[in-house]
Amino acid sequence: MPLYLTDEQTMLRDTARDFVAEHAPVSHMRRLRDANDATGFSRDLWKQFAELGLTGILIPEADNGLGLGHVEAGVVIEEIGRNLSPSPFLTTAVAAVEALKGTPHAARWFPGILAGETVAALAIDERAKHDGCIEMKAERSGNGFRLTGAKQFVAHGHVADLLLVAATTEHGTTLFAVPTDANGLTADPQRLADASLAARLTFDGVEVDADAVVGEVDQAPLARLLAAGRTGASAELLGVGGGAMDMTVTYLKERKQFGQLIGSFQALQHRAAHLYSEMEVARAAVLKAQQLLDAGDERAADAVSVAKAMTSLATTLSVQEGIQMHGGIGMTDEYDIGFYMKRARVLAELFGDANFHADALAQAAGY
Amino acid sequence: MSDTDLETFRAETRAWLEANCPETMRTPMRGEKDATWGGRNPEFAHPDQKLWMDRMGERGWTVPDWPSAYGGGGLSPAETKILREEMARLKCRNPLNSFGISMLGPALLKYGTEEQKLEHLPRIARGEIRWCQGYSEPNAGSDLAGLQASADDAGDHYIVNGQKVWTSYADKADWIFCLVRTDKSSKQGGISFVLFDMASEGVSTRPILLISGNSPFCETFFDNVKVPKANRVHDENKGWDVAKYLLGHEREMISGMGLGGPAGDPMIDAARKGVDPILRGQIALFQVRSQAFKAMSERFIDELKAGRAHPAQPSMMKYYGTELNKTRHELTMAAGGSDTLEWDSEASNHGAAPRAWLRTKANSIEGGTSEIQLNIIAKRILDLPS
Ligand SMILES: Cc1cc2nc3c(=O)[nH]c(=O)nc-3n(C[C@H](O)[C@H](O)[C@H](O)COP(=O)(O)OP(=O)(O)OC[C@H]3O[C@@H](n4cnc5c(N)ncnc54)[C@H](O)[C@@H]3O)c2cc1C
Numbered sequence: 001m002p003l004y005l006t007d008e009q010t011m012l013r014d015t016a017r018d019f020v021a022e023h024a025p026v027s028h029m030r031r032l033r034d035a036n037d038a039t040g041f042s043r044d045l046w047k048q049f050a051e052l053g054l055t056g057i058l059i060p061e062a063d064n065g066l067g068l069g070h071v072e073a074g075v076v077i078e079e080i081g082r083n084l085s086p087s088p089f090l091t092t093a094v095a096a097v098e099a100l101k102g103t104p105h106a107a108r109w110f111p112g113i114l115a116g117e118t119v120a121a122l123a124i125d126e127r128a129k130h131d132g133c134i135e136m137k138a139e140r141s142g143n144g145f146r147l148t149g150a151k152q153f154v155a156h157g158h159v160a161d162l163l164l165v166a167a168t169t170e171h172g173t174t175l176f177a178v179p180t181d182a183n184g185l186t187a188d189p190q191r192l193a194d195a196s197l198a199a200r201l202t203f204d205g206v207e208v209d210a211d212a213v214v215g216e217v218d219q220a221p222l223a224r225l226l227a228a229g230r231t232g233a234s235a236e237l238l239g240v241g242g243g244a245m246d247m248t249v250t251y252l253k254e255r256k257q258f259g260q261l262i263g264s265f266q267a268l269q270h271r272a273a274h275l276y277s278e279m280e281v282a283r284a285a286v287l288k289a290q291q292l293l294d295a296g297d298e299r300a301a302d303a304v305s306v307a308k309a310m311t312s313l314a315t316t317l318s319v320q321e322g323i324q325m326h327g328g329i330g331m332t333d334e335y336d337i338g339f340y341m342k343r344a345r346v347l348a349e350l351f352g353d354a355n356f357h358a359d360a361l362a363q364a365a366g367y
Numbered sequence: 368m369s370d371t372d373l374e375t376f377r378a379e380t381r382a383w384l385e386a387n388c389p390e391t392m393r394t395p396m397r398g399e400k401d402a403t404w405g406g407r408n409p410e411f412a413h414p415d416q417k418l419w420m421d422r423m424g425e426r427g428w429t430v431p432d433w434p435s436a437y438g439g440g441g442l443s444p445a446e447t448k449i450l451r452e453e454m455a456r457l458k459c460r461n462p463l464n465s466f467g468i469s470m471l472g473p474a475l476l477k478y479g480t481e482e483q484k485l486e487h488l489p490r491i492a493r494g495e496i497r498w499c500q501g502y503s504e505p506n507a508g509s510d511l512a513g514l515q516a517s518a519d520d521a522g523d524h525y526i527v528n529g530q531k532v533w534t535s536y537a538d539k540a541d542w543i544f545c546l547v548r549t550d551k552s553s554k555q556g557g558i559s560f561v562l563f564d565m566a567s568e569g570v571s572t573r574p575i576l577l578i579s580g581n582s583p584f585c586e587t588f589f590d591n592v593k594v595p596k597a598n599r600v601h602d603e604n605k606g607w608d609v610a611k612y613l614l615g616h617e618r619e620m621i622s623g624m625g626l627g628g629p630a631g632d633p634m635i636d637a638a639r640k641g642v643d644p645i646l647r648g649q650i651a652l653f654q655v656r657s658q659a660f661k662a663m664s665e666r667f668i669d670e671l672k673a674g675r676a677h678p679a680q681p682s683m684m685k686y687y688g689t690e691l692n693k694t695r696h697e698l699t700m701a702a703g704g705s706d707t708l709e710w711d712s713e714a715s716n717h718g719a720a721p722r723a724w725l726r727t728k729a730n731s732i733e734g735g736t737s738e739i740q741l742n743i744i745a746k747r748i749l750d751l752p753s
Binding site for chain 2: 002003004249252253261263264266269270272273274276277280281282284285287288302303305306307309310313354355357358359361362365366367
């Protein structure tokens with residue numbers, strides 16, 4: 001498999017690019033923020049995604065989806081990133097679908113996802129840093145389980161129809177599909193720096209049936225869920241970093257100082273060229289991870305960590321350089337570049353930051 | 368070629384390599400002396416180096432993707448990739464280091480006459496002639512087109528006069544590919560690309576000692592050297608096209624250094640013995656970049672083969688790969704501590720570690736400096752104004 005997009009994938013990207021840029025450009029996100037919107041995204045837009053078939057991108061054809069892979073999901077997410085469009089695509093159509101695939105839950109949840117009606121949220125993290133440590137307990141109770149504990153950084157957690165919750169069971173970790181109206185569950189949505197909403201969830205003895213278990217007890221398909229989520233987040237970071245870089249390079253070609261376009265100054269040219277290099281390397285890392293995941297290759301785990309860490313580093317550079325090279329206007333709320341900075345920080349933190357993933361690589365390499 | 372054919376090819380290649388690559392050529396090199404360069408008067412630190420070079424040369428596998436008519440292996444891109452993967456799997460050493468392979472060869476394939484190709488390419492493939500590159504001059508480094516070494520028209524030949532500098536291995540090379548001025552009235556449009564024998568009358572070299580303690584570099588002097596016009600590649604005054612094309616390949620080759628060798632990574636080996644947490648973190652973050660760059664290299668090769676790569680992309684590869692390689696060696700030295708400082712001991716792998724570290728500092732200079740690559744990316748890829 002060559003490391004570039006096939007013609008079909010390029011066509012899909014162009015479709016997604018046109019669609020997102022037209023229906024959910026940065027101004028869409030700005031409007032939601034200015035209106036202090038309490039949902040965090042547009043349900044209408046989610047339906048339109050469904051009409052294009054995009055919500056079923058990873059859903060198998062046998063379940064009426066498009067049956068495509070992570071490369072295809074990634075090209076859509078990248079456009080979401082480039083336009084800073086608030087969307088449940090990553091959590092629902094990618095991470096949740098990947099976790100539910102091949103389980104009895106597929107029949108229950110996929111139709112709603114395909115219709116653009118169902119939104120899923122991932123309740124994984126319990127601390128300010130993603131560290132894989134799960135203290136939430138799920139104890140056997142009747143024919144089901146009782147969940148006690150708290151989660152945080154749960155995007156769409158206050159409005160989701162389905163919560164995927166990781167909890168500790170007797171001999172391992174189990175993943176539960178929890179309806180959001182369950183007794184004992186409270187959601188406290190918080191607005192984040194990028195104007196998106198993420199909830200703190202409290203589970204106070206929430207009772208779920210045995211069939212809420214996704215996969216097997218003690219064997220949560222967490223690795224699969226996280227690999228999908230991390231790869232998707234990497235693709236979104238690529239979009240954010242690429243969007244910020246494009247804005248910056250355009251600005252360098254327009255802004256004049258000292259009677260010259262600032263883009264003619266070598267100090268800025270070199271930094272822009274360095275930034276371009278970092279973004280290209282990050283792009284290659286993401287495609288590599290997507291392809292290995294799609295091929296079910298055992299090297300995927302390392303590649304996913306490389307992709308998530310590399311895109312976090314490159315995009316952080318892109319937004320920082322973006323603001324600096326814009327000068328004062330880059331600090332204004334009216335100008336969009338600052339939004340890129342905020343979104344990049346949130347995504348860099350999601351599912352493990354660059355240090356977390358570098359540490360994973362070091363452990364895998366045995367040092 | 369079908370997938371089953373490729374699988375057969377892989378199996379046969381693996382079997383052949385296992386049978387033919389000497390055990391000694393599957394171990395890490397212990398410094399520059401272990402590299403195989405070939406040439407008229409070849410030097411081998413170990414007799415297996417010659418065996419390995421000859422065996423690979425016979426099959427054309429020193430240049431697997433060149434046409435077999437010119438001494439190559441005639442392999443498709445997919446087969447070439449398989450060969451490289453299988454060599455990496457067995458940790459085979461590079462059978463032949465050669466500026467002929469990585470630089471002159473591609474330029475001759477594109478610009479050479481049929482006679483020139485038949486004369487030079489098979490010898491390059493078999494490592495019979497060692498080449499050096501006569502580009503830089505004392506006053507023409509980054510501003511290469513400012514070169515002054517002259518070639519005056521004397522009928523069927525040129526008379527070449529002038530000086531080159533930084534000519535790697537000029538004292539060991541048999542032939543030189545050289546940029547000379549054939550027209551003083553035009554800067555880039557007055558340069559020609561010529562080939563000549565270093566044994567020609569009037570050629571002399573003087574080695575320059577480097578910080579690594581080695582002296583692969585030379586000053587090279589030309590005093591009325593007679594060069595047949597038949598040795599000119601491409602048209603007169605059109606040498607800059609050839610030079611630039613060749614530089615693209617040189618940059619690609621140098622960027623490959625960012626990938627590290629096939630035989631394990633000394634940096635990670637050292638880290639496994641234990642390093643402080645801050646250094647461990649630096650190494651881990653380096654590993655992120657280095658593995659991402661590996662993916663980038665793969666992508667670049669795939670794009671090149673498909674004719675999709677931006678023509679200035681080798682500049683990005685060169686820039687990123689060489690800066691990365693310098694960091695790798697900086698971290699290797701830090702992880703190895705005082706062991707890696709010993710100039711010639713068992714612990715420092717006979718000085719390979721410190722010398723390699725010093726040598727890598729040139730990666731971001733040779734073949735065009737990092738600053739020049741950034742200029743090219745800014746102008747030609749990002750289209751920033753002058
Ligand atoms: C190990 C090694 C092997 C080499 N082998 C060969 C060989 O075999 N054959 C051969 O012909 N040459 C060879 N070279 C020479 C090499 O190509 C030159 O050293 C290189 O092109 C830089 O030229 P210079 O040394 O004259 O530096 P200069 O051009 O003088 O540069 C000095 C500094 O100024 C910077 N600079 C210059 N111009 C600009 C600009 N426009 N914008 C921003 N910064 C600028 C440079 O980046 C550098 O940092 C080799 C060099 C090394 C180190």
